[in-house]
Amino acid sequence: MKFTGLMKIRDFKGKNCGDLLNLILLGLVVFTVFISEISLYLFSDGLMLVLSHIFYFPLIFLIFQYPAKGLRISFSLAAFYIFTNLIIYVLAGSPGEMIFYSGILFVFTYVCIGTVTTVIAQGLHQKEDDLKEIQKRYLNIFENSGDGVIVHRMDGKILMCNPAARKMFEIEGSIDEELDFKDLKIEGDCKLMRKALAEVMRDGHGFYETEIKIKSGKVITAEISASMADSEKGIMHVFIRDTTGKMNALNALRESENRLKSLTNQLPEVIFEMDSNGKFTFATRYSTNMFGYSPEELEGGMLFQGILSEEERERATKNIHWFLTGHIIGAVEYNAKRKDGSVFPLMVHFGYIFNGGEISGLRGIAIDISQRKHMEKALRRNEKKYRSLFENSNDAVIIHDFNGRIIDINDSLVKILGYKKDELLNIELSAVYPGSEYNALKDALSNLKESGNYFYETKLKTRSGNEVFVEISASIVSKSKGIVQSIIRDITERKISESALIESERRFRNLTDLLPQIVFEIDNGGMITFLNKNGFDSGIISPEQFKEGFNIYSLIDEPDRSRARENFEWMISGYRSERGYEYSVIKTNGTKIPFLIYTSPIEKNGKTEGARGIAIDISSRKRMEEAFIVSEERLNLAIEGAGVCVWDWDMVNDEMFFSGNYQEMFCYSEEGCYKGSDNWKDILQVKFFRDIMDFFNDVVDVEQRVIDKESRHFESEYHILCGDGRYKWINVMGKISDTDSGGIPLRIVGIMQDINEIKQYQNSLYEANRKLNLLSSITRHDILNQVAGIKGFTDLMDKKVRDNDELTHHLKRIRQASENIKEQIEFTRDYHNVGVEVPRWQRVDNIALRIKGMARSSGVTIDVKCGPLEVYADPMLEKIFFNLFDNAVRHGEKVTMMSLDFVKSNDYGVIVVMDNGLGVPDKLKEKIFDHGFGSNTGLGLFLTKEILGITGMKIHETGVYGEGARFEIEIPYEGYRFSE
Structure with a gap:
């Protein structure tokens, strides 16, 4: 759509050339050109006249193209004309004064024509620029106007539509798209629109306000101003202003005024206005309640002083005069008088009423402060109470x-x-x-x-x-x-408690996350509200399902679901049970797992709000139970095959139960040896029970070590009289399986094994060993006698061959060999004694005291700090400590102090033997216990290790080389004790 077609260029007719001076100058220029033309016509011939007028056309054309350079163009053409005339007339051979005069006239004519043409051209160009500027401003206003602007023809064709109008009527598409009023799809008051259109056609403009419904269904209120832009072409300007907001504001203002009026009438105060004479001109309805006078009575000419008590009226008159003269205004307290004559305290807040910048009256609010006065009195009374509360809070x-x-x-x-x-x-x-x-x-x-x-x-x-x-x-x-x-x-204590609670909750969460079982909480509807880490890791429920909300009953397999719901409802209703219930639970992958679930109610304020519980995966236990049945069958088969009898002594009821091959072992019939009968006292001698009781009642010094009766095993052999009259050797082993709170045995279980044949083999073996020991002793004695003879003969020969070095050397070698034979025979004697005798309990400090006497002669002090320690060891235990002392003296170089101490560990005790000598190098700490190591055959430490090994003890060297030797003897837990 082209804007230029909508603007009508008005006539040029001297609109901007009305200036008188410009008209005079133009007249003079025209007159001068006219005179010059007449002179040229009179003085110039035909050829010269033609040549001179030919240059008028390019002059006028160039000046209109370049109006700013008009004078330069006119002077240039005039000069060119004179130059051309001179050349022509010189060539023609007829130069003269007329040529000069005519040339001057033409120059003057060109300059005048150029000046006039320049003024006219510049004027036209200026008008064109002004028109473009006007068009630009109009277009800027048109595009950026907040009101909608539509330019259309009378046939409804829209020529232009600004952005505000497009937005108002929800017009979509390109801005250059041709539109029709029908495309707007607006609905309104057609009668009003026709009336407005007729007004525009008649008067050239029209204005009306109406409601318009646009195509989206939205109704807007608009002010529409229309005017004819071009009556000949039927082009009309329409300005639309959306006044919906303004109308809403006006409606809201009216509603607010009504609400304000209603509110003021409902206020428990009287709002009033008075003129400069003090007469009421307005009062709210509450005046009837406060003063007994209706608003009509007050507005009927009653003075403000009329509502006050007589003693207050003069002061009120002065105050009103004071306020009306422009002095500081404020609140004043009076004693008011009602219509019935009763008096009450009144607080009046005054304000000015201005008219034309001058005070024309007063406006105020009258407040009955009777209640406030009572409150002030009460406040003064309460002040003392407050102060007491303040001080004693x-x-x-x-x-x-x-x-x-x-x-x-x-x-x-x-x-x-x-x-x-x-x-x-x-x-x-x-x-x-x-x-x-x-x-x-x-x-x-x-x-x-x-x-x-x-x-x-x-x-x-x-x-x-x-x-x-x-x-x-x-x-x-x-x-x-x-x-x-x-x-x-x-709140320090509360903060400490809160911190403790947070820590407790954190510990609870950490503890539940560490538990291998599933810990959960549910509400009364069965929705899971808490689940520990194992609950998610087990694959029963995912974190996403938990966040969305998951019901515990959906986890339980269908056959168990109704039973689970019934058990839970029983618990909520008050039924309590400490037993667990077994259910089949469905995992997220569809597999079914047996769970044992224990629950307890969550109670708050005496009401059950859900339950918390532990779910234990018993699939492994189920498999173990099946395996246990199989294992028990195998065990019974093994017991019967091994000929072992299992016994169980219930010490509370003093009953003995047997299982296994007990009838055959004791040679009794099944009737004569019933498991629960009292005949077991006849089968087992009293010594058997006395030994057991003595063993399990063996309590030693609690400050040193208390024997753990639950982990001690009893084992002994008895020669028992059987049912057929014969005696049998029976090996009896037992262990406490139950005790009371004081550690007294309540139940002892064990096994009995027929070792009659083993005893016979042991007796035969003992007799064979006795004979071998006798033979070995005789043989060692004979060998040592022969070694003594060799030593005696070498001593005799040594005296006779002292001068023969070679023979002396050989004799020395023979003597050394005989000494070695003697030591080896003595070692075999000692080693033969290892394990020959049965181990027994021995006091370590008594052994150390015997070695102390030998140590004094060597200048060594021994410090014994092990207390009344007893060790279950081979009778050659004394030989061990002698060897350790002998090694310290032989190899420790400057040993002056040795110590013997005892320390306890979790599973064993340790005897520590230390000296302050040189010690053992790290690379030799294990080799010193090998057979044949060292300068003195190494038999001492090798023998020490072997003797200790008989009763399960071990020896190690753990000292630091250069600081002294440290030998540690590890003793099994059951291999040491402290005597009383």
């Missing part, structure tokens, strides 16, 4: 201003902070806040200014520098003065 109370200046405090704050009252009143509030909590104080004061009250938790610093947790409820008691009252409660 368990909570600390502090009154301060926004600058932190402390105004007043009570004794509770003194107790909390440890200051004296005078000290607190002379410091700033920030002084009792730690540096880390200073921002909390600033935030509190800031929030107080905004909301008037603020509750927060912080820490305060006591006089001693400690910090206490407090909660503070602060409120402004006087906003004008900036006075704040803060109630402070010491």
Whole structure:
């Protein structure tokens, strides 16, 4: 759509050339050109006249093209004309004065024509520029106007539509798209529109306001102003302003005024206006309630003083005169008098009524302050109560201003902070806040200014520098003065409890996450509200399902679901059971797992709000039960095959039960040896029971070590009389399986094994060993006799061959060999004794005392710190400590001190033998216990290791080379004790 077609260029007719001076100058120029033309016609011949006028056309054309250069163009053409004439006339041979005169006239004519043409051309160009500027401004207003603007023809064809109109009527598409009024799909008052159109056609413009329904169905209120832009072409300008907001505001204003009027009539105060004479001109309805006078009575000419008591009227008259003369206005308290004659206190707030900038009356609010007066009296009475409450409150109370200046405090704050009252009143509030909590104080004061009250938790610093947790409820008691009252409660203990609770919850969560079972909580509807880590890891429920909400009954297999729901409902109704219920649970992958579920109710305020429980995966137990049945069958088969009898002594009821091959073992019939009969006392001698009781009642020094009866095993052999009259050797082993709270055995279980044949083999073996020992002893004695003979003969020969070095050398070798034979024979004697005798309990300190006597002669002191320690070892135990002493003296170089100590470990005890000698190099710590190692055959430490190994003891060297040797003898837990 082209804007230029809509603008009509008005006639040029001297609109901007009306200036008188310009008209005079133009007339003079035209007159001069006219005179010049006449002169040229008279003085010039035909050829010259033609040549001169030919240049008018390019002159006028160039000046219209370049109006700013008109004068230069005219002078240039004039000069060119003179030059051309001179050349022509010189060539023609007829130069003369006429040529010169005519040339000057033509130059003058060209300049005049150029000047006129320049003025006209510049004027036209200026008009064209002005027109373009006007078009640009109009288009800018058109595009950016907040009102909708539509330019259309009378046939409804829209020529132009600005963005505001397109937005108002929800027009979509390109801005260059041709539109018709029908495309707008607007609905309105057709009669009003036709009337407005007729008005525009008649008067050239029209204005009306109406409601328009646009195509989306939205109804807007609009002011429409229309005018004819071009009556000949039937082009009309329409300006549309959306006044929906304004109309809504006007409606809201009317409604607000109505509400205000209704509100003022409902207020328990009287709002009134009076003129400069003090007469009422307006009063609200409440005047009837307050004064007994209706608004009509007051507005009927009644003076303001008429509603006051007689003694107040003169003061009221002076006050009204004072206010009307422009003095400071405010609230005044009077004693008012009702129509019935009763008097009451009245507070009146006055304000000015201005008319034309001058005070024309007063406006005010009258308030019955009878209740306030009563409240003031009550307030004074309550002030004492408040002060008593302030001073005796368990909570600390502090009154301060926004600058932190402390105004007043009570004794509770003194107790909390440890200051004296005078000290607190002379410091700033920030002084009792730690540096880390200073921002909390600033935030509190800031929030107080905004909301008037603020509750927060912080820490305060006591006089001693400690910090206490407090909660503070602060409120402004006087906003004008900036006075704040803060109630402070010491919550240090609560914070400690909360921290403990948080820690407890964290520990509970960590503990439940560590449990291998599933820990859960559900509400009364069965929805899972808590689940530990194992619950998610087990694959029963995913975290996403838990967040969305998951019912526990959907986890239970269909056959068990109704039973589970029934058990849960029983529990909610008050039924309690400590037993667990077994259900089949469906995992997310569809597999079914047996679970044993224990639940207990969650009770709050005496009501059951759900349940918490533990779910145990018993699939492994199920498999174990099946395996146990198989294992038990195998065990029974093994017991029967091994000929073992299992016994179980119930010491509470003094009953003995047997299983296995007990009839055959004791040679009794099944009737004569019933498992629960009293005949077991006849089968087993009294010594058997006495030995068992003595063994399990063997309590030693509790300060040293208390024997764990539950882990000790009893084992002994008995020669028992059987049912057929013969005696049998029976090996009896037992262990405590149950005790009471004091550790007294309640039940002992064990096995019995027929070792009669083994005893016979042992006796035969013992007899064979006895004979071998006798033979070995005789053989060693004979060999040592022969070695003694060799030694005697070598001594005799040595005296005879002293001068023969070669023979002396050989004799020395023979003597050394005989000594080696002697030591080896003695070692075989010692080694032969290892394990020959049965191990027994031996006091270590007694052995050490015997070695002490030998140590004194060697200049070595032995410190024994093991106490009354007894060790279950081979009778050659003394040989061990002698070897350790002998090694220290032989190889420790300068040993002056040895110690013997005992330390306990979890599973064993350790005897530590130390000296202050040289010690053992690290690379030799294991080799020194090998057979044949060392300068003296190494038989001592090798023999030590072998003797200790008989009863399960071990020896190690753990000392630091250069600081002394340290031998540690490890003793099994059951291999040591402390005697009384």
